[in-house]
Amino acid sequence: MTKNLRVKTSKFIDETYKISFKFNGKTYYGFKGDTLASALLANDIHLVGRSFKYHRPRGIMSAGSEEPNAIVQLHNNSSRTEPNVRATEIEIYEGLEATSQNCWPSVNFDIGGINNFLSPILPAGFYYKTFMWPASFWEKYEYFIRKSAGLGKSPTEADPDVYEHKYIHCDVLIIGAGISGIMAAKTSAKNGFKTLLVDEKHYLGGSTIYQNSDHYKINNQVSSSWLEKEINEIKKIENLEIKTRTSVAAFHGYNFLLARENLTDHLPVDQRNNKTRQRLLKIRAKKVITATGSLERPLIFNNNDRPGILLCSAINKYANLFGVACGEKNILFTNNDTAYETAINLFNKGINVEAIIDNREEIDSKLIKDAEKYNIKIYKGYTVVNTSGYKRINKVSIMQLSKDGQKVVGSKTSIACDCLGISGGWTPAVHLFTQSGGKLKFRDEDQVFIPDIYPSDQISIGSCNGDFTLDEILVDLPKTLKKFLNLKITDYENLEVKSSFNKSKRNIWLLPSDKAIGKTKSFVDYQNDATAKDIKLALREGFRSIEHVKRYTTTGMGTDQGKLGNMHALGIISETSNSKMGELGTTTFRPPYTPLTFGTIVGRNVGEYFDVFRKTPIHDWHVQNKAKFENVGQWKRAWYYPKDNESMHDAVQRESKAARDSAGILDASTLGKIDIQGTDASEFLNRVYTNAWSKLAIGKCRYGLMLNEDGMVYDDGVTTRLDENHYIMTTTTGGAATVLGKLEDYLQTEWPELDVYLTSVTDHYATISVCGPNSKKIVSRVIPDLDLSDENFPHMSFKNTKIDKIKCRVMRISFTGEHSYEINIQANYGKSVWEKCMEAGKEFNITPYGTETMHLLRAEKGFIIVGQDTDATVTPIDLQMDWIVSKKKYDFIGKRSLYRSDTIRDDRKQLVGLLTENPDEVLEEGAQIVADINKSPVEMLGHVTSSYYSPNLNKSIALGVVKGGKKMMGQRLIVPMENKKINVIVADPVFLDKENKRLNA
Amino acid sequence: MFVINCPYCGEREQSEFKAGGEAHIVRPKQPTELSDDQWAEYLFMRKNIKGVQFERWVHTHGCRKWFNMVRDTSNDEIKAVYKMGEKPPTK
Secondary structure (H helix, E strand, C coil), X not given: CCCCCECCXXXXXXXXXXXXXEECCEEEEEEECCEHHHHXXXXXXXXXXXXXXXXXXXXXXXXXXXXXXXXXXXXXXXXCCEEEEECCCCECCCCCEEEECCCXXXXXXXXXXXXXXXXXXXXXXXXXXXXXXXXXXXXXXXXXXXXXXXXXXXXXXXXXXXXXXXXXXXXXXXXXXXXXXXXHHHHHHHCCCCEEXXXXXXXXXXXXXXXXXXXXXXXXXXXXXXXXXXXXHHCCCCCEEEECCEEEEEEEXXXXXXXXXXXXXXXXXXXXXXXXXXXXXXXXXXXXXXXXXXXXXXXXXXXXXXXXXXXXXXXXXXXXXXXXXXXXXXXXXXXXXXXXXXXHHHHHCCCCEXXXXXXXXXXCCHHHHHHHHCCCEEEECXXXXXXXXXXXXXXXXXXXXXXXXXXXXXXXXXXXXXXXXXXXXXXXXXXXXXXXXXXXXXECCCCEEEEEECCCCEEECHHHHCCCCHXXXXXXXXXXXXXXXXXXXCCCCCCCEEECCCCCCCCCCCCCCCCCHHHCCCEEECCCCXXXXXXXXXXXXXXXXXXXXXXXXXXXXXXXXXXXXXXXXXXXXXXXXXXXXXXXXXXXXXXXXXXXCHHHHHCCXXXXXXXXXXXXXXXHHHHHXXXXXXXXXXXXXXXXXXXXXXXXXXXXXXXXXXXXXXXXXXXXCCCEEEEEECCCHHHXXXXXXXXXXXXXXXCEXXXXXXXXXXXXXEEEEEEEEEECCEEEEEECXXXXXXXXXXXXXXXXXXXXXXXXXXXXXXXXEEEEEEECCCHHHHXXXXXXXXXXXXXXXXXCEEEEEEECXXXXXXXXXXXXXXXXXXXXXXXXXXXXXXXXXXXXXXXHCCEECCHHHHHHHHHXXXXXXXXXXXXXXXXXXXXXXXXXXXXXXXXXXXXXXXXXXXXXXXXXXXXXXXXXXXXXXXXXXXXXXXXXXXXXXXXXXXXXXXXXXXXXXXEEEEEEEEECHHHHCCCEEEEECCCCEEEEEEECCCCCCCCCCHHHC | CCXXXXXXXXXXXXXXXXXXXXXXXXXXXXXXXXXXXXXHHHHHCCCCCCCEEEEEEECCCCCCCEEEEEEECCCCEEEEEEECCCCCCCC
């Protein structure tokens, strides 16, 4: 029978709006305004999960995003299941179904719980130490370790939800809408700054808004009432945008921040359709005010992890905000005034507090005196040494602390309870500040890290800056804001503040116990089950850097990133190793602050929108004609055109043969085209290509090779002289953008004196290449007015002409070794000209071919493909292309590097042809080439770069780079494969028509 | 991600730009007259300073102009931007 622990109504909960939800298969009820955690607590459920390593029962610890234990799996349907959701953050909605994680068969009876009893043999580094021997067994171990790793289950289907990205530019961004954030937002916005205020919660006002207590007053009003008026005011300010349910994930340099805005997760499932689930905000703020508040620290003592143990502030929040009692017999354990505040609030709500255990000996504050009035038994100078209750705490054992706080004295007392509140003081939430590159300093008096050096135009205010009491905050804030925003006055001058909170604290990182440390389980990182004992063990084993201790013990490495226990880990390290906290530093705080789903990160860039792709003007024709496509950079290029279920091999053989026997047609529109104009255009080409350009006549084309300054081949292509001062350069498809960039670089930085203008015109023209012995006949039908005779239009020349009144450029150039023409026409006419060519070529069996056939045809001719036959280590000399390197030119890019001691070596890898002894055997591209297979180690001479079966030569052909290959002509080498050795003979890379007779055929 | 003040376009996101290595390395006018060592000095040797560094940047997705930038590599503070051919700031 479950109890109802809902107490006095809270105005934040709408008790008229009942919501049913399922937890571990059972139906419960909560109200609008509840989180899953508060609704479970109202039903007296503390046990929600099992810990990672020991599978210990764990309950709700906190009431916010720092929650380490109460993480659940949500099930909306199989593709929307979500692991590791913090029960303290998810607002309940009609249809919510959640289950516990990391337990089997159930959270109440979990087989893995046996690890808890095996824990003496599962110390820190257990996996590292145990699974090292024998090394060969790792694969077997891994299978089992992987199975037990991880908490929740990731969805198995694609995420059906829609996410989006949004850019926001603002003058002032304020992170956190607690009292400091609200005051900052009002001040900023009222002074004309375009202001954005974000908070991860669905309500504004932080922890002040639900503190209904006479102990905190501003201008003689209870602080929450005062703040409520402020909130109502700021909602009316026009240039202030407020975003709730928005969690800042990352704070990068230059005030660039990423935040996740949750839009639908709180809605009933049936109201979410067609709505964007989450938005990733990319915020660029001129100024940032961080007001992220602080996180309450737990206390580290033996068995401090049982369900029913919560932070004092969480108990306070559940009572005040949600109207829920976390237990009926409450005990609070503290080292500061927070517990008294909680106790008084609980009393006012009619919730009993049995006792307060305070590790301070001498205490005196208004809060404490008031608490005493309620007849709460206060144990001063005591500590909890143990707790009991497996699935819910039922008892605490306490003992007196010695004067120095290092050990316990006297006899043990036990007190029964069903809930234990713990408070170890407060830790400023400096996560975002440090992510931005900020440097922290350690404040010794209350043992906290606070912001010190700001890397950008930003400040931290309120408790994230170490100002913990209301009076501190309100007195400092006006001054700080005036200075930061350069203002003369704020609305908050001379506020009258009453705060009963006394800052005294007795900080003991690891509380002593009557048991030896080896016999205790004092959890520092709850989620990852790292105990104080583990940290001490790591230090004994020689780890010193906190980053190493973190990784060895996994402290702070869970989904909560150790928001609660990291400071204690540091404290224990510092005490054990006798180093100062300030010098020890902290581990790195990395984004995101709370986990983000991948959907939010990628936004709309999914599926076909993952990356842009470029289509040629003739693309639709290729699709209609069932081409298979290949990605070349961002281009979709027709790869081959299978006919009647042809295999790729058969299609390519057919296409290759047709192109040489009669006619082939290729869409070459993707080739890069750069329009070059200016009086120094010829001189410019002279400097960027290895060969000479000055004497190229107007109307002629020339093949050029471009090097990097290091002498290595960078790009190639044919450039045509259109006019005296006008060229059109073609580049490789993949190199178009980088070649243009490189040319612009030289023009702007090294040779600004040259009068040259570059324009990329790749997308402006469609390029259709018609090749083969019948190409001339076909082109003459498409362009009847053009005189195609060799005298008028020889190989490597160009003509301006027209097809049906549309201007076009025709080049007689060839990448296949066949007689061929390249028609360049305004892009939007590309498809119709292509269709004209197909029509005109019908009787010659004109065959469209794709990139694969193009590669095969050029390989037969020994033409290289930059990037396939070359990498960034191949010179033109290595390619046996000495003929293209001008000896006469004084300089060109890369020239000097061609006679560096390294580039003139004889034994560089050089491009050669390879013929297999068995002509039917086709080599694999990338296969290694060796000479002597028996030598140990086998010396690798090079590798195969291109390999095909040539239907025109009826044999296998290949190109490859081989050390000293030029001098190996006719020699036999070996290509060793997994289960065979293939003998190859080094050959001339030109396999077909060495005399170039076909060009003019 | 920085905001870079392009000398031609004004402030833009870093993603519009590309870095081009150390600035003020002039391509030798007569490479053929250099020894291997001298050429290697030009070709390969670049400083990698923790601190203030002079760099080349290009506004690739903008005006496509190259310019120089003085940046503190330890905290990414951009101290100055100036056009190609202009003298670097002395301070």
